[in-house]
Amino acid sequence: MPQVISIKDNDSLAARLAVEMRADLLIALSDVEGLYDSPPGSDDAKLLDTFYPGDQQSITYGTKSRVGIGGMEAKVKAALWALQGGTSVVIANGTHPKVTGHVITDIVEGKKVGTFFSEVKPAGPTVEQQTExxxxxxxxxxxxVPEQRSDIICAMADLLTERKDDILSANKKDMEKAVNTGRLSPALLKRLSLSSSKLNSLSIGLRQIAVSSQDSVGRVLRRTRVANNLELEQITVPIGVLLVIFESRPDCLPQVSALAIASGNALLLKGGKEAANTNRILHELAQEALSIHGVKDAIQLVSTREEVEDLCRLEKMIDLIIPRGSSQLVRDIQRAARGIPVLGHSEGICHVYVDHEASVEKAAKIIRDSKCDYPAACNAMETLLVHRDLLRTPVKIHAGPRFASYLTFSPSEVKSLRTEYGDLECCIEVVDSMQEAIDHIHKYGSSHTDVIVTENEDTAEQFLQQLDSACVFWNASSRFSDGYRFGLGAEVGISTARIHARGPVGLEGLLTTKWVLRGDGQTVADFSEQGSMTYLHETLPVGQHFSGYRTTS
Amino acid sequence: MPQVISIKDNDSLAARLAVEMRADLLIALSDVEGLYDSPPGSDDAKLLDTFYPGDQQSITYGTKSRVGIGGMEAKVKAALWALQGGTSVVIANGTHPKVTGHVITDIVEGKKVGTFFSEVKPAGPTVEQQTExxxxxxxxxxxxVPEQRSDIICAMADLLTERKDDILSANKKDMEKAVNTGRLSPALLKRLSLSSSKLNSLSIGLRQIAVSSQDSVGRVLRRTRVANNLELEQITVPIGVLLVIFESRPDCLPQVSALAIASGNALLLKGGKEAANTNRILHELAQEALSIHGVKDAIQLVSTREEVEDLCRLEKMIDLIIPRGSSQLVRDIQRAARGIPVLGHSEGICHVYVDHEASVEKAAKIIRDSKCDYPAACNAMETLLVHRDLLRTPVKIHAGPRFASYLTFSPSEVKSLRTEYGDLECCIEVVDSMQEAIDHIHKYGSSHTDVIVTENEDTAEQFLQQLDSACVFWNASSRFSDGYRFGLGAEVGISTARIHARGPVGLEGLLTTKWVLRGDGQTVADFSEQGSMTYLHETLPVGQHFSGYRTTS
Known part of the structure; x- marks a missing residue:
């Protein structure tokens, strides 16, 4: 038992009771969110997720605090006393009318609510510190300069082959653990496993990204002479901080890291628990490569203990989330990511429409490829729409008794026309016209990739123009919907969002733009009726390809 | 009193009790969200916000419903009985563990939860129907074709002047009401009021948008020869359905409508109650113009009764929200818009940094313009950063007693360095170097527009390159941050988001892209190791400017 606490207020009473009862947890509800590192309401105040007794000195209660010095100090004192007595403590806000009901259940479920008092200080930085x-x-x-980013990616490619043994031995640990626990399916085990040849092709892929990186950040997209000696440029810049969440596949880590470096973005990586050892060494190698230009910290591996939901709460610190994995993962993240944009697609319900003027050979070839080439891919066909006229045939067929016995089974009716089978399985539906095919796709599709097979160019162009999907194809397999096949170089993913990037996304999906205006002291008053200047708005050639390196480098 | 209901279950008991007590509202909590128009879970099932007794026939309870026919039928029967007896009824889900606490308060607050049973059927369509x-x-x-969209906008421009009298008389009604209730400030009254000359300049603005519209939808951004007879195009297409929410200013309506038409987007408009009459007639004129090409319904005016929060729940139906109004409006909408992207800026905390190598004349001119030209604008300067060296002066000044008496007041210390004053008011802070200015802006700025004043080109280029804001200016007023001044033509708004559109946004902010692939029966198997084809990925000139009109039109 720690020293006795004198019961002066409800806080000390609560602490005393909790310790006497040997409670596991004491929840102290206050009228502020928890403990801050600076006076609450000040520019720099940050809520502390966790408070370690050793950190006590670094806390400013602040005279401006609404809660006053006394109130919070008493709470902290009581909390520290309870902690010494073996009871954990959370101080949280209990006054918010809408969430009060949740606070207690959320705390009990271990969510990040208020400030948690803990004896054990984790070794590494918090995820907020990592993001900063x-x-x-x-x-x-x-x-x-672009060459330096390219250097880093090449260094990472080298390290993947130089440190092959270390990587494979870390991966072996993960594999053994996965096999022993027996919780991963054979397919997932295969994705978890690395090999010498996998590392080699990874390394080659990275060198390709290094090449694309030369042409990404600082590219001038538009130049305008606004007025004499007043020139405007729109240039590409990184988005900021990306959060990439990936599942068991550890080869994702170097790939995504290279894409982030190529586009000049900071990166938070969250991998699956099952690949913890492999991810750790791959991340070390990425940081080693980044070190050659002094930017080691630009890529951070987030602890596997962090919940995706908690990461999504860093909405002012993370600019874009990219989930790489199952459509379930993407859906979960889209739901959790309040306010942070998500680049990805949760569904790929792709259609092939065979028009009555289609070439039967082309149709058969395209349908087979769209469905069977890789049925689990998001760009595989899920629904085949057939023009009604194709069902009619002048030939009358009679079935012998044995053949008839095979015909007694007709396909079962679909439960939903919005199904993504992701397997050697699909739905076939009949439509009366190209227009009806479009209506069907608009209603049940996921705006991913949709194909028309026809020899009639008019019909094809109508379909291509009217259909509102990210990718619309004429007489080609849906499987072409892919960054590599489109010739975009490094592929970031496929997006079914309607803003920013749509369809297969190359490096440019990780870029945004900024406007640079270079003047000579101009003011808008100079352009007023009384002013001496007039707007020219001349479009200038984007000759000088890269901006901002005229005098620096 | 209606006919007697026999008490067979808790539903009929509740209905009977509620009517006997003359309760205003009966809340029946169930294990489904409410009443659907089709079997819940089926492709087309939509939750009914409101159920009118006359609609009873159109409901399918469905044998597949988890709730079973009996359960829901009994509830509906009881609800209808209670409604006849003068008690309103809401059937809602009471089983969702996280929200149960909210359901009852939300219903009492009149939010759209579950299905509300009402006697009175509103005249117009629901907002869901309007969106469809x-x-x-x-x-x-x-x-x-682009010319047709341009026609529509010109027709709208004509109608604004042709129907001037009708518009002004509707506006007069709104003005009189506003003056009588006395709830609008003089500034807001001024924004509400239309005049003949305002309508003329609106009409001129619309004609400019009609010109920009020629070059928006269907523009080819990229062409690639993927392989022989397999050509890929990336073309601009509309985003889909926009929701524009604007405050008292009714001239917003024709402007925003013209932008939506120019970019081929559907539009939901939600204006302020105070401008209801003016908005109604302006919307009628927009629909009249749209009718000339049979697309009257593309622009819908949402009833002023609809809450913004309820509109934001239409997340699968609305693709982009554009708030036009105060930064408070934008903040509210950003908070409410879960999952729907918002184009706008809630804050404009712009900085001017005066370097020690600045021209004093230019600095004075730029500072005055940045702060005083229009202090309420989002691109006005809020914080002036001055290099420390500029504070030193070799001249020693002594103050006479009267002068000294004026000097006893020094500016009060700022409460927060993150303040947007929006008035003839600003903060001045000293920094040691250009680097410190950048750090200050990164920490306290809103990434809107930031300016450096210096004669040193090296310093300027470092600032322009390193500073991570949407607009970075050298020796020019922050007030240039504006679509018109940038030469973008029609301005949609200014965005501080990091994806999609950033900084001043022209028509292209209302566009996204789609990929069009034209082939000849190709499959990806043709490109496999066993296949006969190889990828070429040749970049083709974007010569033929518009796509898709080769054979149609």
Missing amino acids: MARTAGRTLASL | MARTAGRTLASL
């Missing part, structure tokens, strides 16, 4: 570090280093990464 | 109608007509609008 990544953003700062990311800004330096963005201001390097 | 807009999307369908919007697709036709998008498939018109």
